[in-house]
Amino acid sequence: MGILFLAALLTLLFGVGIGSVYVPPGDILAIVAGRMFQLPLPDHIPANYSVMVLDMRLPRVLLAFLTGAALAVCGAVMQSLLQNPLASPFGLGVSSGAGLGASLVIVFGFATAGLGTFLLPAVSLCFALGTVFFVLLLAAKLDRRMSNVTVILVGMVVSLFGNAVMSLLATSSPAHAQRIQLWQLGSFSMREWSAVWVLFPVTLLVCLYFLRYAGDLDVMTFGEEQASAMGVDLRRVRGRLMTAVAVLTGAAVAFVGIIGFVDLIVPHIARRFFGAVHRRTLPACALLGGSFLVLCDLAARTLTPPHEIPIGSITALLGAPFFLYLFFAGRKDG
Numbered sequence: 001m002g003i004l005f006l007a008a009l010l011t012l013l014f015g016v017g018i019g020s021v022y023v024p025p026g027d028i029l030a031i032v033a034g035r036m037f038q039l040p041l042p043d044h045i046p047a048n049y050s051v052m053v054l055d056m057r058l059p060r061v062l063l064a065f066l067t068g069a070a071l072a073v074c075g076a077v078m079q080s081l082l083q084n085p086l087a088s089p090f091g092l093g094v095s096s097g098a099g100l101g102a103s104l105v106i107v108f109g110f111a112t113a114g115l116g117t118f119l120l121p122a123v124s125l126c127f128a129l130g131t132v133f134f135v136l137l138l139a140a141k142l143d144r145r146m147s148n149v150t151v152i153l154v155g156m157v158v159s160l161f162g163n164a165v166m167s168l169l170a171t172s173s174p175a176h177a178q179r180i181q182l183w184q185l186g187s188f189s190m191r192e193w194s195a196v197w198v199l200f201p202v203t204l205l206v207c208l209y210f211l212r213y214a215g216d217l218d219v220m221t222f223g224e225e226q227a228s229a230m231g232v233d234l235r236r237v238r239g240r241l242m243t244a245v246a247v248l249t250g251a252a253v254a255f256v257g258i259i260g261f262v263d264l265i266v267p268h269i270a271r272r273f274f275g276a277v278h279r280r281t282l283p284a285c286a287l288l289g290g291s292f293l294v295l296c297d298l299a300a301r302t303l304t305p306p307h308e309i310p311i312g313s314i315t316a317l318l319g320a321p322f323f324l325y326l327f328f329a330g331r332k333d334g
Contacts, residue, residue, distance in 0.1 A: 001274075001280070001283065001284065001287075004284060004287045004288065005287060007287075007291060008065075008287045008290060008291045011065075011290075011291040011294050011295060012061055012062075012065060012294060013025045013028055013029075014294075014298065015057070015061040015064070015065075015294040015295070015297065015298050016028050016053060016057045016058055016061050018298060018302065019057060019301070019302065020305065021049075021052065023049055023052070023053060023057075027042075027045050027049065028053055030042055030045060031045065031049060031050050031053045031054060032053070032054070032058075034050070035050070035054055055193075059191060059192055059193045059195070059196050060188045060189075060191050060297070061294055061297070062196050062200075063188055063191050063195050063196050063199065063255065063256065064188050064256075064290075064293045064294045064296075064297040064311075065290035065291070065293065065294050066196065066199045066200055066203050066252070066290065067188075067199070067252045067255075067256055067259065067290075067293055068262055068266075068289040068290040068291070068292055068293025068294065068296075069203060069207075069285075069286035069287070069289045069290040070199070070202075070203045070206075070207075070248045070249065070251070070252040070289075071089070071249065071252055071259065071262040071263045071266075071289060071293075072262055072263060072266035072267060072270070072285040072286060072288060072289025072290075072292070073206075073207055073210060073248070073282055073285045073286050073289065074088075074089045074245045074248050074249045074263055075087075075088050075089065075262070075263025075264055075266065075267045075285070075289075076263075076266075076267035076270065076271075076278070076281055076282060076285045077210055077217065077241055077244075077245055077282075078091070078092075078242075078245060078263070079267055080217045080218075080220055080221050080278070081148075081217070081220060081238055081241055081242065082148040082151065082152060083148060083220070083221065083223060083224075084148065084152065085268065085326055086264070086323070086326060087152065088260075088263045088264050089245050089246070089249040089263055090159065090249075090258075090260060090263070091152060091155045091156060091159065092131075092132050092135050092151075092155045092159075092242065092245070092246065093128075093131040093132060093134075093135050093155050093158040093159045093162060094128045094131065094132060094245075094246055094249045094250055094253065095128075095159070095253060095258045095260070096131065096158065096159040096160075096161070096162025096163050096166070097127040097128040097129075097130060097131025097132065097162055097250075098124040098125070098127055098128040098250055098253045098254055098258065099124075099162065099163070099166050099180075099183070099184055099258055100127050100131075100162045100165055100166055101120075101123040101124040101125075101126060101127030101128070102120055102123070102124045102127075102180070102183050102254075102257075103165075103166045103169045103170070103180050103183075104123065104127075104169070105119060105120045105123050105124075106120070106176050106179050106180055106183070107169050107173045107176050107180075118194075118198075120254075121195075121198075121254035121255050122254070124250070124253065124254035125250045125251055125254040128246060128249070128250030128253065128254065129243075129246050129247065129250055131158060131162065132242065132243070132245075132246035132250075133243075133246075134158065135151070135154050135155050135158050136151070136239060136242060136243075138154050138158075139151045139154045139155075142154065145224075145234075145235070146234075146235055146238060146239075147224070148224070151238075151242075166180065166184070182257070182310065183257040183258070184257060184258050184312070185257065185258070185310030185311070185312035185313060186253075186256050186257035186258055186259040186310060186311045186312040186315075187256060187257055187308070187310055187311055188256055188297050188311060189301075189308060191255065191256065195255045195256075198251070198255070199251055199252065199255060202247070202248060202251045203248065203251075203252075206244050206247060206248040207248075207282065207286060209244055210241070210244065210278075210282055211278075211279065211282060213237060213240075213241060214277075214278035214279045214282065215278075216232050216237050217241075217278045218276070218277060218278055219232050220232060220234070220237070221276060249263075256311070257312070258312060259293070259311055259312050259315055260312060260315060260316060260319060261315045261316060261318065261319020261320070261322070261323070262289055262292060262293055262315055262319075263289075264319055264322065264323060264326075265292070265318065265319050265322050266285055266288045266289040266292055267281070267285055268322075268326070269288060270284040270285045270288055293311075293315075296311055296314040296315055296318070297311055297314075299314055300313075300314050
């Protein structure tokens with residue numbers, strides 16, 4: 001875990017330092033320390049480096065790290081809750097709900113006093129939460145026990161419906177189709193500190209909440225019957241944790257758009273090296289997921305300069321083969 005923590009710090013430094021202008025790690029630390037402690041910059045560091053590091057690259061890299069950590073932890077929780085290695089938060093309709101909310105704001109141009117640039121993220125988060133609550137309510141109506149299969153199937157149906165409505169909005173409004181498509185692929189471009197200050201406390205608090213239920217998650221990985229026999233209130237625990245997953249995933253995608261496969265890839269890597277005990281797996285997922293998405297964002301903005309590749313395309317290129325590997329490995333084991 002210590003090695004992983006140091007690797008995450010190095011990844012953050014590389015993410016901030018590498019770009020059209022390379023900034024050495026020592027200069028980055030000097031610039032950050034200068035801002036924190038009101039110290040003068042060393043003479044060899046140009047003055048414009050401070051603006052570039054603190055106002056452009058650092059908030060973007062930190063937001064990417066927080067988003068990756070949030071998605072990876074939520075993916076680990078969902079896979080344990082549903083006892084399905086291919087489960088993810090987006091299967092609950094989080095992405096389709098957030099995308100539908102964002103599409104409505106983009107197409108109809110809603111405006112309200114007080115929210116400003118937070119309008120689209122706020123509406124996206126509300127739609128993401130509303131979609132998940134609808135999925136859980138419908139699953140409970142169809143199956144009082146809210147079995148894993150029922151939740152997954154209902155989530156898939158609602159997700160498909162939400163994606164269909166998004167496609168209809170994009171088709172009926174060609175002027176906004178490109179912006180909707182870019183939001184669906186995700187991007188950290190032009191993100192400011194305000195997004196970091198909102199996502200950081202949400203990520204920290206929800207991750208601590210997950211750790212509170214680490215013991216229940218350990219038991220639930222063995223199946224519904226064994227968890228019930230050991231005294232776990234499946235319906236209550238599943239409802240609470242899925243709500244927390246919706247809050248954290250919705251908050252993450254509300255700022256940067258839909259980014260897939262992070263919640264699928266990282267939990268499997270974390271379990272391979274840290275085991276299935278959630279008190280170790282969840283922190284490992286946070287560090288691995290954050291580092292993974294920082295590296296993906298670094299590739300997105302440096303592979304084809306001056307153009308930027310949508311971050312969702314990078315994660316999909318890596319995640320799709322991994323998804324197929326998990327699928328065929330599961331069939332082989334079966």
